[in-house]
Structures are given as structure tokens and as C-alpha cells.
Amino acid sequence: MPIRTVYKAQIDHMQILDEDGKLDEKLAKNTLTDEQVVHLYEQMTICRTLDEVAFKLQRSGRMGTYPQNKGQEANAVGAAIALEKGTDWLVPCYRENAALFMHGLPMHYILLHWMGDERGNQIPDGLKITPLSIPIGTHMLHAVGIAWAMKLRKERGVACTFFGDGATSEGDFHGAMNFAGTQQVPCIFYCQNNQWAISVPREIQTAGETIAQKALGYGMPTMQVDGNDIFAVYKATKDAADRARAGGGPSFIEAITYRLGDHTTADDAKRYRSAEEVDSWKLKDPLIRTRKYLERKDQWSDKKQSELDERAKKITAEVVKTAEGIEKPHTDDMFNHLFSEIPAELRRQRDTLRTHSLGQEPGQVGLRAPGQAEHV
Amino acid sequence: MPIRTVYKAQIDHMQILDEDGKLDEKLAKNTLTDEQVVHLYEQMTICRTLDEVAFKLQRSGRMGTYPQNKGQEANAVGAAIALEKGTDWLVPCYRENAALFMHGLPMHYILLHWMGDERGNQIPDGLKITPLSIPIGTHMLHAVGIAWAMKLRKERGVACTFFGDGATSEGDFHGAMNFAGTQQVPCIFYCQNNQWAISVPREIQTAGETIAQKALGYGMPTMQVDGNDIFAVYKATKDAADRARAGGGPSFIEAITYRLGDHTTADDAKRYRSAEEVDSWKLKDPLIRTRKYLERKDQWSDKKQSELDERAKKITAEVVKTAEGIEKPHTDDMFNHLFSEIPAELRRQRDTLRTHSLGQEPGQVGLRAPGQAEHV
Amino acid sequence: MPELNLVQAINTTLAQEMERDERLVLLGEDVGANGGVFRVTEGLQARFGAERVVDSPLDESGIMGAAIGLAMGGMRPIPEIQFEGFLGPAYDQLVNHAGRMRNRTRGAIAVPMTVRVPWGGGIHAPELHSDSPEAIYTHHPGIKVVVPSTPRDAKGLLLAAIRDPDPVVFFEPKRVYRSYKEEVPEEDYTIPIGQAKMVSEGTDVSLITWGSMVFECLAALDNLPEDVSVELIDLRSINPFDRDAVIQSVQKTGRCVVVHEAAKTAGMGAEIATVIQEEAFLHLQAPVQRVTGFDTIMPYYKLENEYLPSAKRIQEAVEQVLAY
């Protein structure tokens, strides 16, 4: 046959809860209960409150650079509730705070991290969470490896990794997708397409019409969802997790969302995007939409809202107190954890806090007796 | 709309000259003249003869590792004739010898390269060819940059880069495709899918059904062709080049082909693939098929064949003579070309052929007077 | 002469040279409308257009590889890598392609490009935003490496780098970006790559450094007794580095301390100390000492100042070398 079709594909976009808080009942079936929605609304609100608090901490010099999650919270909470805490792994970038909290990360860890303290990454035992990832696009490979390990160990867990639209340009994104596909590992690739990578818009990031279509090259199930819709996020993640658990391999989710704040506190988004654009997305804010839904269903009230606001303030104030109450780490800390056992020369550097080696009698300069072992 | 389709795609496979040498006349319109076909057949034959000669050189210790092109020659010649010599750039891997020869590379350069001599890469002035690329999957980015430069300089040239199925797994493949797409550069991505990357079969390389679908993620026109069919290769490359010249940006071509030999002379393909598989592909050999076509059109004869074989032998013998006649490079050569001007310390290393610095009076050890400049 | 900080000096130099040479193309993440995350390319896209100041996809290997291709195709690309920690993904293209191209083609193909990279610690940034990998790109042959420490040097070295027919990595000490101003001549001038700067002449001990550590060394000098005569050398170029300046200085002083931010082991301090003992052995009155980052990962910012060489550590080393 001179010309024959060898491949066909189609990608769908799903929305269940629209911008006015109206639900598509059919699609919503077997998704979130009202109780769960209330819970997610609370989690989103607390996360946003933390964002505001963090912003102020940075501005008053009490914290370093911080990336707000504002506007994207539905992705984190919708995915987190679709996954099993303690069984499934979360492998985040840095805009999924609420998901990490829901899976058990103490909130002050996030502040500690951005306060320049590695102990913010010292994930407590038993949690299946990896720390925030600073180098963009590199951590998805770790999710693939973790998922692969679970497959080899015949565990039922799934790894879900979050990343931005910009991250899909890195070579390691390609590698992660390809390894996940060839090894058919239980991994969910959750792309928070918030339209911007710092100042670079989606259209400059890739010539493809969607991000979702990137998954086609790896033979991977893929779809688009409204990332500001907790129902759609939940359903897409749950379906992907179910498929993965059943041995169906990896899935890709492109969630259309928007960061309402600056890229980080070091950024000024007004330099590169218009107020109209931001305003148009404010109307799609997941908090507003979820609240409208709850109100529509008589599950919410102004009173509940002010109680929640109060509670969020209290919780976050507590978190700040905890984070700021943690003393500056001892200088030993930067040496003690490089290897499981500290090598002799590094130990000397730790104990003397210097790299130069003079100051002792020549002949005994920093030397141990031969064969004398070093133990930590 | 709760669920709507946001993306659709379809990929076609094209064959014009089938395995029995039968042509699809409609598709073949405005492709290759008989004269051109004879020319390409000759080029393929000479290239294959060089392969055989090179194999023997390696086996007799007169050359290092060598990767035969055997079975894949139609890709090189079909693409080369669709591109403009001296205007379009060829950015090859190492299985496109015939294309390089057709665009002016002296044949002995290829042998020199594999004889462990950088002068095999010293592309003569005026040729738009980059040297063979050893690190897989990295050179396509250079093709994108070269194409980009041509676009910026408003030249009419196109860059065509060749690579294997294995190369599509590297991160730089992803980067090259993405940059080409976003910058809409005049670049053709020509993938010789010969089914194997050394011992790794296509199915282990990627979970996608085709390689061609990888281009979808970058919004790039893409198709599959029969890579052992000079007509299909020509047409696909010509269409892509025309589109690129007209400002239509990059294209992707997956050419289905097969290496009939070992990966290189250091490889033993019998370890990982069956004789049946190889035999089935022997029937699709581009040389056989092209000869059949020419015979069918009364353009070929046994006499012409033996004349050609004779000529190929003579040419390749001459090439070997030239390559082997080139004296071993002077040791200076490994120092002289690192930078446009050789730094003082490197010059010392070159002139003394040593890295240690003793042997002179201390106080004048290799030192020049202050401010005394070094000129090469 | 205008007083400029490092950011302004690089910005105006880029503009000046882009005006002069049409082949110059800047590319990198956020270099366009945003003017770079440090605003080094501010205003350049507005002035020279989006064809010459290109916001790239988020892919450092792509930026580097495409820049190599642009150079091969006759342009003079100036890729920016946003932070030195993100040179990682571009490492292969930089060392195995840019650094090899001229040599492996015996001069047939060259890669004239200047890779601009914010470099070093001291600004309390997140992880991988405070490293100093100059030794890595020096050990791999074929790439020139410079680290200007002042606005005036930056201009001269940047022009030299851009006009150099070979790849140059141009490390910009972040800590200095806005912390130091000096008069920068408006006219065109270059500073040869490979030439150190004598910051202060001295006879007792040679203090060799580069980047923001020049300022830390100056602070250390302030705390030393008046009668200690230190010769402070700002290396400026790391590959090639000014062997003559180093050797002559130590032949004079007989003592030397090398200071850098990077980890000690297999860092540039080792190379410099080794060259000194190779070439000035009989002049040496004391071992060459290294005051460097520790052999561990640059910590998050709470301990950053403890990691980086301090004026105090430098002073101590100088005193000990003098007392040897």
C-alpha cells in the first residue's frame, strides 16, 4: 500500500465543576463527597493563607525567596485525595504544598526549606514524599525509578510527580517519560500548566498545541483537565492511579491552571504579563469556584468562612512560630550528612572549620597514625 | 463543555517503489528521473563496496572500529539528491556515508576518521557538512542551530540531520525537536529507524507505536517512509525541504530501514537477532529493489552491473590508497588546534612533549620574561 | 566616566557590542521581556528585537547545543545559563562539543561563543544557585574560563570573550552584581584573557583569588597588621590562568595563600599550588595554603556564610603562612 495510516490519536479536555460552581453530575459520579469537598476547600484555604504569610515573611527579611502556590491549589488537593497516603509517593516540584501537607508533611518543613535550612527536606520516617525540587525537570526521573522499585517489589503504590509547563522542555522530562513507557511503571506525570515559566509563555515553550500531546510519543495515555476544578483533577488522577495499580503503566495529565502571583518573591510578573490576563484568571480561581459549589449545595456560609479564615490564620501563625523557633543549624550539620560515614579529611574540616592545614608541627600536620581508623 | 476534544493527529506511511521494484506511478510523479535513479544506484553500490573494503581493513588490523551502512544506503542517497549541495547542510551521524560523498566529501575522509585521524573531520572549505558524530543524539541540536543561523541570515539553505532510532531517546533529541519547533527553523530531522540500537530493539527503545509520533509533541509535521525506497525517501525529503524553504519550519521523517550488517566491526549481531529476521530484510535491500526497477525500465544490464562493480572496486581501492598514504599526524597536531591561538603552557607541552616541569635551573623553569607575549 | 555596577557594565557592554556586530544573538531563559532574572539583559530585547534577544525554552542543553550550532552557522551566540547550578544539563554540550569542535575538525569548524553564567555564593539563594564550578570547565580542555570581579574588568573581559574565536565561559559573581560600583570607560577596550590583575603589590605573601573573594581578601588585608605586605592578585582568567604572574609573585614573596569559593579537593587552588611548587620550589618558605569552600555541598543559606571563605579565615591562613 503506497500510503497507509500507521497512527491516530485524539486528546480530550475534561471539566466537571465549571467557573460558576456548576457541576456536571454525570461526570461527577463516584468522585468527591460533599464532606471531601469541604475538606479540600479548607486545605486550599490554609495553603493560600500560608502563601500570604510566607510572602510577608520574605518581604520583612525573615525568609528567602518563596514561590506562591496561589491559584493552583486545586491541583495539589485534588490529586492528593485521589492518592493513598503512606502508600503512594508524591514527587513534587514546589507548587504542590497542599498535597504534601495532606500526605503528612508538617507545614513548617516548607517554611524551613525556604528559610535556607536543609532540615526542611528531612522528610519524617514513613512519609512517602520527596523534598521540593529546585532544578527544574530533573525529579520526574526519580519518580520513575521509585515507581519502578515498587513494581519490582510488587507493592501496590503509585508515584505521582508534579512539574510545570516549563519543565516539559528539559531533556530529563523526555527521559522520564520514555523510561516510564518502556518499563510500564506505575507513575503519574502531573503537569501543572500554569501558562508561564517565569516570564516565558507557553507558546514560546513549545510549538505543540497542547502539552498533553507530548505523551503521545511515549505511547502513554494522556489527557487535559481543568486544573482549577477539584473534581476533574480528582477524577483524572484517580483513573490514572487505578490504571497504574492494575498494571496499566504510566499516565500523563496536563492540568490547565494559572499562577495568580509572581513566579517567586524575587519576581515581578507585571514586567511580562498583562493585568487583563491575570484578571481573567481570577474569575477561574479554584477557591471561589469551590465555595460557590458548596454554597449552592448549602454546605457553606459566611460564618463557616470566617471560622475557617480564623483557623487558617491560627494554624499558619503556629507554623511560623515553629519554623522560626528552630535554631540555626550547627556547622557540623553541613559535614555530617554528606556520606553515611564521614571521611577523615572532611572530619578534619568539620572539626577545625578550615581547609588550610598549617598551624601544627610539620610532621604531625593533621596526620593520624597509620592504619588508625576513623569512626564517626 | 465537560469533555471536548482538543487535539487530533494521524500519521501516514509512504512507499513508492515496492520490494519487487514496482513503482506507484502517481506518487512517483515529479520525483526521480531514470538518469537520477541510475546515479543513485551507482552511489549506493560504491558505498556498499566501500563498506566491504572497510570491513576487511578493520579485520586485517589496518583500521579501527567501523560501522557499515549496508542496507540503509537508500536513505542517504535519496535524501542527498533532494537537498542542494553547497546550500543545504548535512549533519550526519555515521550511517550516511553516501550522502556525504554526494555532497562533496572526499571518500578517504571517512576512512581517515575511522583510522583514528582527526583529519578525516577536517571538512574542506565550501562544503556544508559536519563530521561524523560519535556521541549519539547530540548533534541534532547543532543542526537546529545551523538552520537557525541560516534563517537569521536570510539564506535559503536547509539543514538535514540524520540519526538512528536509538538516538531519539537522548535528552538532546527532545531539545533539538523543541527548539526547532519553537524557532520554526528550516531543519529536517531524518531518523533512520533500522530497528536496532546495537542490541536494543526498537520495542525496548520506546513504548510508542512509531517513532514518527514523537514529532507530534513539538507540533511538527511528521511521516513514515519506506527507507529502502529511494523514491519515497526523495519525495519526503524534498517536500520537507520545500516546506522549510517556504518558511514552514522543521519536519520529521521516520524512515523504516534495516542494517544488514553488525552494528560495527566490534559487534556480533548474531548474539541478539535471528537469522530469519535478517533474511526477511535482505529481500527488502534497496540495491536489489532499485536494480529491479531499472531492469524493468530497461535501464540496466548485467554488463552495466559488472562495469559498475569494476568501477566501484577501482574507486574504493584508490580511496584506500589515499587514506593509507597519509602519514601519521605530527604530535604537534594534537596541540595546535585546541584554540585558535595556543596558550603558553600548552605550547610548552607541545614543544617538550611532557607535562612535568623539572630539568631546568630553578628560577628560569619554563618562564618567559614578564609581559612577553606568545604568538603561534 | 559613568559609575556602573557589574550588572550595568555587562548590560551596556552587550548593547555596545550588539550594535557593532550584527552576528551577536543572546539566548536564554527569561532574557527577553524580563531582562534576565538579574536584569543583566534589561532593555536589550526592546532595543534589538526578539530575533536577536531570544527567550528560549527551559532547556539548558538545548540552549548550549543550539548556540553551538548558531556559532557553526556563522553567528556569535551569547547563551545565558540562568545559574551556574543549571550548567549541569548543558555540561555535555559544553565540554564534549563546544570544547572539542575546533580540535576534532583540525580547525575546520570553530565555536565562537560566550556563555554567560551568574556564578558563586553570597546572595542567600536557594540550592544550586550558589556554586562555583570553574575547575570543572578548566580541567576539560578547549574552553576558556573567566571570572571578572569588577565592572571595569567585566567590560574588558566580556569584549575579549565575545571577540575570541573560541568558546569562553563568562562567570559573573552574583554577590558583586550590585554591591560594587566603579568608573567604567565608555570607549571600547579589551582585557586579554589569561592576564591577572595586581590588586596590591606586596613582598611578604602572595594572596591569589578571583570573583567576589577579591573583596573578602581586601577585607582580610584591612585586619592584618600594617607591616604585613601582601601581594593581592585577582586572577580574572581561570583558563588559561596567568602562570607568570603567580610564579613571579611567589618567587618574590616565598609564601602564598589561594582563596576560592569552590570545594577544596581538586579545585583550582590545587592547580595553582602545584604550579607554584613546580616552578618556584626553591623560593617557597612555607607550604602554599588553600582557603576554600569545604569538601561538602554548598549549604542552604543559613550556613552559607560559614561555608564561604571569610575574611577571618583568610587572615588566619595568611598569618599562619607568615609564621611558618
Add this chain to the structure above:
Amino acid sequence: MPELNLVQAINTTLAQEMERDERLVLLGEDVGANGGVFRVTEGLQARFGAERVVDSPLDESGIMGAAIGLAMGGMRPIPEIQFEGFLGPAYDQLVNHAGRMRNRTRGAIAVPMTVRVPWGGGIHAPELHSDSPEAIYTHHPGIKVVVPSTPRDAKGLLLAAIRDPDPVVFFEPKRVYRSYKEEVPEEDYTIPIGQAKMVSEGTDVSLITWGSMVFECLAALDNLPEDVSVELIDLRSINPFDRDAVIQSVQKTGRCVVVHEAAKTAGMGAEIATVIQEEAFLHLQAPVQRVTGFDTIMPYYKLENEYLPSAKRIQEAVEQVLAY
């Protein structure tokens, strides 16, 4: 005890340890049916199955990153990078993730993996198949680096590496793969990472090297006058390296030559020479000398032997150091 070459020693050790520890997974290009391009993993896929001996896609960064994830997930991956020249694409994952994970999580997450990499020159291979980047991975904190030179050492070091709770780069000198045999004990034994081997004791000069250069040094010794007493040390581990062994040897001999294949500038020779002058300054009778690859790209094979340190160059340096 069977006589094995390096390939066989590594192969049998891998098999032995895979038998013992179910968490071991090999992954890399062509490691399966083909047994690796050097046949180091020959027969292992047939024996342990395609789940534990995995042919990977052609993507070194993917191999490294997935291996890191496997380690984080409780496995003990042994990725193979086909040639050291192709570590380039995997560099970022190796130094910025594997090397940092334990430290950046303050011990919460570790990356126990052994990266096997054929290493070094001398087999007349194509470009990027003959490099020796050990200094690079030593300068970046957090990664252990070993280079065994003999089959027996390879076994002990490989077992130590696999059982190490941190990432180890295990460089295998290609030139030695099939050129040297020795008896290798069948039982289980480890050689501690960081411990050098005294190849021959001596009193006049210390000769420090690793990898295939051990054999080149032995050849040099053969050509030296009988009365010259050379202490030959095979470093075996590069990070951490055995400072005590080096320092004590030079304190005894007062003279030292370091030999390695990699380019001179900012190579490991510089670190070793610097440590010696720091710690044995007053014992030194002559500058430490480096016999290394030149500061240019490893040439294609016609000039490979001219690039690599030869017995003759080593001998010359030893004689000159002795005559100083």
C-alpha cells in the same frame, strides 16, 4: 583460586552479589542479551532474568536518574554507562542529585548505587571512548570514586561499592580488561574504599598512580637502574583517597611523581601534589612532578599512545626528580 581477567572478575562478582542481595538491579545500554559491549555482564540476564538485568533506552541521564529513583525506592541499582565519554549527559543527575541527596535531606534519603563505567584510553577506540574524568567526580562532593587496576582489587572494591550506602562511581580501566590475569579468591571479601595499595616498597621516590597506569609505571621501573628504590602506590580509590599512605610515603622518600591519564590542569595530580606540599613540606627534596595526559583533547587513536603517559616519560620524570 581461579585466574581471572578484569572482565571475568567483575562478571563473577556481580553474579555472586546478585545471588546474595535481591535488591540488585543492573541497567544500561546493551547489558542484557549482548552482555555489554565489553561482555562484562555476559550471561547475567539469562541467569537473573530481564527484570534484574535491564536493557535500557539510549539515554544516560535517564539511566542515572532512574537508578537514583530505584535507590530511593529501596533497590540497589548498578547502572552501567557504556563509556566514560557518555557520562556527559548523566553528569547532572550524578553530581546534582546522587551526590547531594543524603546531604540535602539531612540523611532522610540516601542513594546507594554503584555506577559502572569503562574508563580510560589505550584500546584504540573512537573519540569519547578513552577519557578519564575521575577529577570531575571527585571535585563534586558526595560521590565516591574508585579505579581498580587488577581483577583481585576489582572484586574487593566492587563488593565494597555495592554495599556502600552511598553512590560510588566504579571506573573500569578498559586497557586492563583482558590484558592482565591474576588469581581471584572465590570467597567474599571487600577492600575498603579509600585504602591505597603498596605495589612495591621503596625509599628514594614515591610513584603514585591508578588504573592502567600502574602497569605503565611497572614498565618504567623495569627500565630504571637497579639501585633506584621506587615506592609504587596504586591509589585505587580517588575519592576519598588515601592521604595517609601518600603523605607517609613522601615523608619517607622526599620525592614524588604522580601519574595519570587525564589532562594535567586541575587533574587529580594537582590535588595529590598539593596535599603533599601541605602535609610533607619539610620532607620534600624536589617538587612533586606530574606525568599526565596533555592539556588537550585525547586524540583519535593514531596519536593516542603519544598522549598517554608512557613508561619512558615516567622514567624520565623519576630520574629528574631524583637528580633535583
